[in-house]
Amino acid sequence: MFNRAYRKIKKLLKQNKQAGSGDGAGSAGQQPLAADLGRNIQELRSIFERCSDVVMRQLVINGEPPVDAFLVYIDGMVDVHLISDHVMRALQMNPALVPRNQRLTGPDAFSKIKDSFIGVVGIKTTSDMQQLVRQVVYGDAGLLIDGVAAAMVINARQWESRTVEESNTEPVVRGPRDGFTEKLRTNTTLVRRRIKSHRLKMENYKIGQLTQTDVVVAYIDGIANDKVVEEVRRRLKRIKIDGILESGYIEELIEDQPYSIFPQVNVTERPDKLAANLLEGYVAIMVDNTPVTLIVPVTVPFLLQSSEDYYNRYLYAIFVRMLRFLALNIALLLPSLYIAITTYHQEMLPTLLFISIASQREGMPFPAFVEALFMETVFEILREAGIRLPRQIGQAVSIVGALVIGDAAVKAGLVSPAIVMVVALTAIASFTIPNYSASFSIRILRFPIMVLAAILGLFGIMTALMVILYHLCSLRSFGVPYLSPLAPINFHDMQDTIIRMPRWSMFQRPQLVAYKDPRRMSRGQKPGPGRQDKGDRGDA
Amino acid sequence: MLEGGRVNNRQAALILPFLAVMPTAVLFVPAITAIFAKQNGWLSLLVVATVFGLLVALVAVKLGLRFPGQTVVEYAPEILGPYLGKLVGAGFVFWFIHLDAVIIREYSAFLMTAFMPETPQVVFAVFQALLAVIAVRGGLEVICRAGEWVFVVFILSLVIILGLVVHDADFTELLPVLENGVKPVIHGGLTPSAFRGEVVLMLMLLPYINQPQKTLKYLFASVILMGITLAQATVVATSEFGIMTESLTFPLFSLARFISVFGFIERLESLILIMWVAGVSVKVAVFYYVAALGAAQLFNLKDYRPVALPIGVILAAWSVSLFEDSREVVEWLIISFPPYAHTFQLLIPSLLLLVAVLRKKGGTENGG
Numbered sequence: 046m047f048n049r050a051y052r053k054i055k056k057l058l059k060q061n062k063q064a065g066s067g068d069g070a071g072s073a074g075q076q077p078l079a080a081d082l083g084r085n086i087q088e089l090r091s092i093f094e095r096c097s098d099v100v101m102r103q104l105v106i107n108g109e110p111p112v113d114a115f116l117v118y119i120d121g122m123v124d125v126h127l128i129s130d131h132v133m134r135a136l137q138m139n140p141a142l143v144p145r146n147q148r149l150t151g152p153d154a155f156s157k158i159k160d161s162f163i164g165v166v167g168i169k170t171t172s173d174m175q176q177l178v179r180q181v182v183y184g185d186a187g188l189l190i191d192g193v194a195a196a197m198v199i200n201a202r203q204w205e206s207r208t209v210e211e212s213n214t215e216p217v218v219r220g221p222r223d224g225f226t227e228k229l230r231t232n233t234t235l236v237r238r239r240i241k242s243h244r245l246k247m248e249n250y251k252i253g254q255l256t257q258t259d260v261v262v263a264y265i266d267g268i269a270n271d272k273v274v275e276e277v278r279r280r281l282k283r284i285k286i287d288g289i290l291e292s293g294y295i296e297e298l299i300e301d302q303p304y305s306i307f308p309q310v311n312v313t314e315r316p317d318k319l320a321a322n323l324l325e326g327y328v329a330i331m332v333d334n335t336p337v338t339l340i341v342p343v344t345v346p347f348l349l350q351s352s353e354d355y356y357n358r359y360l361y362a363i364f365v366r367m368l369r370f371l372a373l374n375i376a377l378l379l380p381s382l383y384i385a386i387t388t389y390h391q392e393m394l395p396t397l398l399f400i401s402i403a404s405q406r407e408g409m410p411f412p413a414f415v416e417a418l419f420m421e422t423v424f425e426i427l428r429e430a431g432i433r434l435p436r437q438i439g440q441a442v443s444i445v446g447a448l449v450i451g452d453a454a455v456k457a458g459l460v461s462p463a464i465v466m467v468v469a470l471t472a473i474a475s476f477t478i479p480n481y482s483a484s485f486s487i488r489i490l491r492f493p494i495m496v497l498a499a500i501l502g503l504f505g506i507m508t509a510l511m512v513i514l515y516h517l518c519s520l521r522s523f524g525v526p527y528l529s530p531l532a533p534i535n536f537h538d539m540q541d542t543i544i545r546m547p548r549w550s551m552f553q554r555p556q557l558v559a560y561k562d563p564r565r566m567s568r569g570q571k572p573g574p575g576r577q578d579k580g581d582r583g584d585a
Numbered sequence: 586m587l588e589g590g591r592v593n594n595r596q597a598a599l600i601l602p603f604l605a606v607m608p609t610a611v612l613f614v615p616a617i618t619a620i621f622a623k624q625n626g627w628l629s630l631l632v633v634a635t636v637f638g639l640l641v642a643l644v645a646v647k648l649g650l651r652f653p654g655q656t657v658v659e660y661a662p663e664i665l666g667p668y669l670g671k672l673v674g675a676g677f678v679f680w681f682i683h684l685d686a687v688i689i690r691e692y693s694a695f696l697m698t699a700f701m702p703e704t705p706q707v708v709f710a711v712f713q714a715l716l717a718v719i720a721v722r723g724g725l726e727v728i729c730r731a732g733e734w735v736f737v738v739f740i741l742s743l744v745i746i747l748g749l750v751v752h753d754a755d756f757t758e759l760l761p762v763l764e765n766g767v768k769p770v771i772h773g774g775l776t777p778s779a780f781r782g783e784v785v786l787m788l789m790l791l792p793y794i795n796q797p798q799k800t801l802k803y804l805f806a807s808v809i810l811m812g813i814t815l816a817q818a819t820v821v822a823t824s825e826f827g828i829m830t831e832s833l834t835f836p837l838f839s840l841a842r843f844i845s846v847f848g849f850i851e852r853l854e855s856l857i858l859i860m861w862v863a864g865v866s867v868k869v870a871v872f873y874y875v876a877a878l879g880a881a882q883l884f885n886l887k888d889y890r891p892v893a894l895p896i897g898v899i900l901a902a903w904s905v906s907l908f909e910d911s912r913e914v915v916e917w918l919i920i921s922f923p924p925y926a927h928t929f930q931l932l933i934p935s936l937l938l939l940v941a942v943l944r945k946k947g948g949t950e951n952g953g
Binding site for chain 2: 389390392393501502503504507508510511512514515516518519526528531532533534
């Protein structure tokens with residue numbers, strides 16, 4: 046039955062696609078510009094009809110004889126100062142000031158204006174009306190001159206954007222404070238400033254028939270796996286959609302296993318993290334209008350890593366990562382363990398602890414499962430409320446939620462004190478997961494495991510864990526097994542998973558993604574007193 | 586080829602056979618061996634069963650190498666002609682399914698006895714079958730990758746349990762060695778060798794290993810590792826419980842109940858549960874996988890996934906109706922299992938190999 050429904054949907058999608066492509070063909074067609082300025086103006090006016098933000102300016106260039114010209118751009122998307130200082134002023138210069146041999150005359154006026162009048166670096170010509178319109182909506186200014194069947198496209202893009210700030214979702218104590226912004230160019234600059242090499246490639250794509258969103262695929266030539274890069278290109282090209290508003294759109298459309306609960310694309314807002322990943326051979330997909338950048342392929346250990354791990358000393362990094370791993374397990378399993386042990390396996394607790402829990406649960410109206418489910422749901426509601434509310438009120442809500450509701454629920458005899466602690470610990474533990482989308486998976490998975498624990502005790506939890514393990518083993522992200530290097534085991538790549546080896550011992554890049562050029566640094570750089578390389582530091 | 590993935594020797598010849606034998610063996614075998622071999626059970630496990638296991642491994646790999654890229658279901662008709670060959674193939678598929686049902690039965694028998702006496706057996710059977718369906722549909726690669734993790738968990742749990750009880754073990758219980766001669770030791774080794782012979786799975790897995798020439802080495806290592814691990818568990822159990830070992834159904838489980846360190850690390854049965862559920866789920870999945878694969882090859886299907894779910898239903902239902910209670914399971918393991926298993930593990934493969942050599946079927950031993 047499911048299959049039949051699927052086929053039906055597929056059929057519908059097919060029809061839709063045909064309709065869509067028919068639409069798209071109209072807008073992508075060629076339409077040459079006319080030599081007559083009046084006709085072009087008329088055409089442009091009809092195209093930009095009811096677009097109040099489009100500025101169309103008719104002007105006269107002081108030549109011999111004077112030439113009519115037409116400037117079109119979108120207000121707010123171009124640098125007005127640049128247009129007035131370097132375009133308008135140049136065009137309207139007093140002819141008396143210009144040497145006679147350089148004055149504008151008839152046919153070569155167009156190339157003269159382009160090459161020697163306008164003081165802007167980015168300038169192109171087009172003879173296609175559609176191309177011109179596309180560039181104008183993109184933020185370029187279009188300049189048409191009477192008698193020439195071509196238009197100049199002047200790059201004067203500038204629009205309001207947020208300044209570079211520290212990312213909210215990935216704060217660090219030690220490390221750079223800059224984060225990506227909504228402006229793609231700023232973001233690529235932030236990366237390029239860190240990797241000053243021509244081998245850092247940034248391929249541009251435009252996705253979205255209406256939004257025409259810029260998407261940049263960044264990778265380091267010679268390190269990144271060509272197959273992965275090719276696969277990214279292929280999957281991006283397959284996307285046919287009206288608009289891309291956030292990288293999440295792309296993420297959902299390029300995933301390997303869309304039904305999985307786990308994120309198969311890594312995301313970051315930190316340029317330093319992105320640069321580090323690029324250096325290891327990963328491929329980035331940067332999307333305009335969002336600070337969230339995608340990184341592929343992703344493997345599970347990645348979801349537990351923070352860029353700070355690489356800036357702090359390695360022992361601390363190992364400690365913190367183990368802590369996170371523990372916290373991950375707490376976040377996933379603690380409520381279910383509580384349910385399973387208090388319901389089925391009381392003998393596993395030390396006797397005194399069991400007596401204390403049993404005396405708390407004396408007279409409680411609900412079984413442990415209902416208590417846990419109730420408190421977990423309350424907590425998830427509070428968390429969601431905390432995000433949606435204005436920041437100042439958000440804090441009040443969390444205080445009300447944590448103290449008042451928790452305490453009152455215990456006093457009212459609805460839940461036992463132990464479960465409040467369990468839920469609180471679970472909640473705090475879930476905040477230690479550095480990857481935001483991975484913490485979603487953990488939050489959601491907690492509930493089915495709780496149900497299984499309530500039905501089957503420890504056996505249920507173990508079954509759920511095995512299901513998760515099998516599922517994780519079957520996942521792939523852009524051809525790389527999701528659990529690697531943990532399974533299939535790759536001892537070399539384990540240097541940077543739950544542990545992080547000291548930097549001088551990680552002289553090779555991860556083998557699975559960067560097998561083309563595995564060498565990161567030369568061996569034998571372990572520091573120590575009296576360790577000097579010949580010639581390098583010998584003169585000190 | 587039905588299975589697209591490729592696995593390496595470490596995964597499929599070292600870890601997978603280990604997990605295909607150990608999970609049930611480590612719980613049932615020490616007691617069964619003790620019935621015949623008494624305090625010398627560890628010898629049965631270390632020597633008798635290992636020798637048998639090595640023989641099975643040798644025959645299975647030699648046979649497989651003659652027919653590179655094919656499983657026993659595929660090349661049996663080549664050796665014995667279409668009718669008899671198909672019959673042998675069908676026999677193997679039946680054996681895999683039946684054995685898998687028994688494994689599920691053993692699994693639920695233990696869980697019911699040890700943890701959840703009030704839960705009906707069918708619940709465990711259904712959950713285990715569903716779990717295995719997920720693994721089987723993922724394919725051999727998925728089972729192997731999961732196996733690597735389970736292997737680590739399994740060994741760790743075993744080390745913790747044995748390590749924590751060893752302090753009050755009395756090793757004089759192991760004496761005298763070979764009190765009544767070799768005969769009881771060999772007798773005690775029959776059931777363990779039937780377990781160990783389950784490495785015959787390699788008949789089905791060999792075509793999917795990327796370097797089949799090296800498989801034998803890994804498989805030998807695996808069989809010997811099983812022998813050492815089982816012998817260790819038996820040594821500890823015997824020195825802990827003495828002659829009582831034979832009357833316990835699950836000596837290792839009783840060992841875990843014994844644990845008491847510093848007064849608060851107590852009753853680590855949960856470790857057994859973790860080890861057991863994880864290990865057996867891989868064991869069930871492996872047998873299930875080869876059964877599905879064999880069935881698909883038997884009927885010339887393009888994909889084994891369509892037969893996965895029906896076999897799961899058979900497994901769950903059959904495992905419930907196979908035995909009355911867990912005492913009967915143990916009895917079956919002692920009396921009927923060895924001859925039944927040895928037929929498929931050593932007898933038929935040896936005959937196949939013999940006929941193949943005589944009729945000059947298949948390539949040279951080094952494969953193509």
